[in-house]
Amino acid sequence: MSETALPSAAAPQSGRLSSWQLLMANRLAAVGLFALSAILLIAILAPILPLPDPDITDQPNRLLPPLSPGHLLGTDHLGRDILSRLIWGTQVSILVGISATAIAALIGSLIGLSAGYVGGKADNIMMRLIDMLMAFPYILLALAIVAVLGPGLLNALYAIAVVNIPFFARNIRGVTLSIRHSEFVDAARLSGKGHLAILFTEVLPNVLPVIVITMSTTVGWMILETAGLSFLGLGAQPPTSDLGSMLGQGRAQLFTAPHVSMVPGIMIFLLVMSINLLGDGIRDVLDPRLRSGALNRPMAVTTIDRAVKPEPRKANAALLEVANLETGFRSGNRVNAAVKGVSFSLNKGECLGLIGESGSGKSVTALSLLGLVASPPGVISNGAVYLDGEDVLSQPDSQIVAQRGGRVSYVFQDPLTTLHPLFSVGDQIAEAITAHQRMDGKTARAQAVELMETVGIRDAQQRASAYPHELSGGQRQRIGIAMALANDPDVIIADEPTTALDVTVQARILELLQKLRRERGLALLLITHDFGVVAQICDRVAVMKDGEIVEQGETSDVLRAPQHAYTKRLIACVPELGVGRAFLDKVRPLFSGKGAEA
Amino acid sequence: MASYIIKRLLTAIPVIIGLSIIVFLIMAMIPGDPALALLGSYATPENVARINRDLGLDRSLPEQYFIWVANLVQGDFGRSYILNRPVIDEVLERLSATLILAGVSLVLCSVFGLIAGIVSAVRQFGWTDRIVTFFVLIGISMPAFWLGLIFILVFAVQLRVLPASGMYAVYGGGDLPDLLRHLIMPAVTLAIVATGVIARLTRAAMLEVLRQDFVRTARAKGLNERTVIFKHALRAALVSIIPVIGVQAGFVLGGAVYIETVFQWPGLGAMLVQAVSTRDLLLVQGGVLVAATLYVLVNLAADVAQAMLDPRLKS
């Protein structure tokens, strides 16, 4: 629902920027690409550039400093021209690095693809072998391979390729495995495709970006490693030389002529740096999560940037009163509104249902009340939330944070993802208490157990030390409710609290909420898409569509005699037990003609 | 927990056996006659036969393997023909130096990598983040062996504040301050790349976790931001960071090869480079096997630490 569009809002007709445009929009990546192209161009042009022969020795002119006549970067210990050697050496290093990457990527990806796709025993055996290779400290395996094959550039290349195969194999296998179990692969199989066709035409296109990302982020690394082996004298052997061997030979003159070793070092650094900059850029473009901004860090409180500052206080207000609330998502310079001027109020002990279809803005409304909308990109752009007559949104961030879980608390949708997987449920409830009340750990823990009993968990004392994954869905949601009750709140905001649950469990949870409401005089704001749930426990209901409340009123009135056309249609579309096949006949007129809303 | 550790220890055994087979096979695949390679121009038929017998090369491959393993278990890693001393003595002597260097580096890169990554994630897109990201990028693009040379030029040659090489001063050294003075440059150089890798991963893991539903739940409880980040988010992020620190131990052990050569640190890495250049294969074999076993044990420790953090892994 919160589809964050790309930063550049002025999108052309296609609505999407090409990958190339995105890459160039990343300044660092563009710099990397530019630098790399320049280095590549010079390296490729080496044969036609007016350079002295890199291997001609000239003892009288040895160790000339940079900017010497005829030798721009000076000469080395044998009097060879460093600039010329640098350019030729760069060519060798790049070739070796790219070849090693290509070999590792090809073999590693094939292993990963087949292991991930075939699965089962074959996968198990292949991955155990890969684990064996990975059990060697990275470069030591390369060293052992060179020890056997003997020093030399090609052998170093093979060694570096071999030690990187496991890296590719593992990455590619992981992605393949998840794609293999996706529904579109099953669908392709039912459409008559064989395994090979599926592997190469359905799976591979989805794995390819990962291969490219892995290549672009490892090629710099492989250039470094081959240079390292050459530096140790185990890679390029005279007369061939790459950047690493130049550096290794120059080391002997470190104190007398540091430029001999510094120059190739700078070149390696520039080369690898430009590749890494570009590689990161490519990764950012190809990784859909980075592209959608899904990896932005949400701040503690939603950005509040209201066009009009409302009165911070309101006399004679209801327990919770929301006035003209507007919340949107920033995208470039624009704000795409998700909630457009919503107003409602909630009295003590009352249950208000906020109902709507996906994208109606109901959850954003709920999260906005205490500034829990993820921001960036979320922004509250107008309105006020009066809690006992005081506008929450006018308060400083620290105070908004302090309100949460105190007088107003939340219950969220999927209790498996909303509870912390690494803390015991007892600790999580106790934490909710100690966030607002001063007490020692033991007392808090005892209270947590009491709360668990309140929400109907048997053997609470013992279950308190269980972790969320050890509980059933229904029990987890009870823990979520216990957490919300921790500080005896006046208002509970429940955002689709039963949507992830089976119907029989849903019925028990709704019963529990109803009972707590009656016993504690709680006000409940219930966010849901299900009219059945609303009918069961809400006193009043507000219907949302496209960020606005189109109708609100007593539940029974709205359900029996909806006023707004949208509500009418929505209610008519809810199938009901006991209606049977007549349901389809009832809704058919609503969608007659092709103008039907999709 | 104890049963998990035992189970995990048991799974390490096949890995170590696998390692030994790979090392053995690599050495067995050496093209040509090892005796000839060893003896060079001293090869007479008698010498070749003697060495073949010494190395057990007149037997079948599996037989050779089992004899080799049986000897390993008794601490017999063979004899280095170049150094003319038992491989195990040389390896153990070198191992302590490498353990000091790699251990300190691993601590450095874990601490600084974690801090940099967390700060960078929390201040995402701020100036701190940009500066950290920039230095991390430089760190992972830098050839460590070259950086070592620069350090030597700056701190040993120009400023003369730190010794250029070795582990202890030749005269009057040998105490802890002396060791530390020698350790600073190689340890820092060795840690730089790994710091970059850990910092990047920590940043990514933190950003990923901060978007999770359970972080929103933590916020909805009214916890302050510090608790949300350092208790709830960091704990979850550590589950994916710890194995990477384990993997970095491998990079640090491997990187020791360059760093020990540059700083003439008397460790396993420098020994291996020399052994490879002189084709002292039994020494290579012994050194690689010991280093690899060490690495397997470090990863085992990382796995156990991860399981201690994440109850889902124990079941």
Next chain:
Amino acid sequence: MTGSAISIDNVTKTFGGGRSLFGGEQHAVHAVRGVSLELKDGETLAIVGESGSGKSTLARMLVGLERPTSGTMTIGGASADELARQGPQAFGRMIQYVFQDPVASLNPRKTIRQILDVPLRRLRGLDSGARKARMRELLDAVQMPVDTLERYPHEFSGGQAQRIAIARALAANARILVLDEPVSALDVSVQAQVLLLLDQLKEEFGLSYLFISHDLAVVESVSDRVAVMYLGEVVEIGDAQDLFRQPEHEYTRNLIESAPRLAGAEKT
């Protein structure tokens, strides 16, 4: 003639339970335990159950995505084992499947044309002209515009994507469709439209549906007969009207009582 589209006899599916690489015995999950069912020609049989009831596993076995551990299945008169021997095409011509999550069931990197092309080519063996014509017919049948073909799955809403997925299932001219929670990922108004579409297509092409759902009200509105599954077994099966009016099994009663109702305003 009212033959049977699908007949399942004492089918069982157990996951795991084999031996691991090191010989340790693995934990076995009995997903489906001895289920026998029959789907008659032209009928809609619903399978109702909550998570873990084994209803999806049963469906996947019917279309050949899983092999039963034991028991026999006959699909469109042919033995499932025989179909499995002949390969995925044999299954695909006989029976098709519509997935719960319509967006996930369409490959994000293929255009709709490429997606629809596969069954027409592989299962029907049509030449390119015939495929083009058939694609138009299919889109028309599911009420989608022709420019759909050149677009990618992510450009469509859930309801539209489900129409496309239904078109793909129809492409093979299979007469039996397994619908696995086809509307549960959709909003109510879209859900109603897809249900109408399914109803209309059934008339038009003479299809038989195996309709899997957890939503009793939806099931009641589309099905002739209903089977209730619980923990891998069919606990009750019967005519839709009778079953909802007079549930026999304890679990069915519980299920029906738990279902939220609009008229549930009789709050106590």
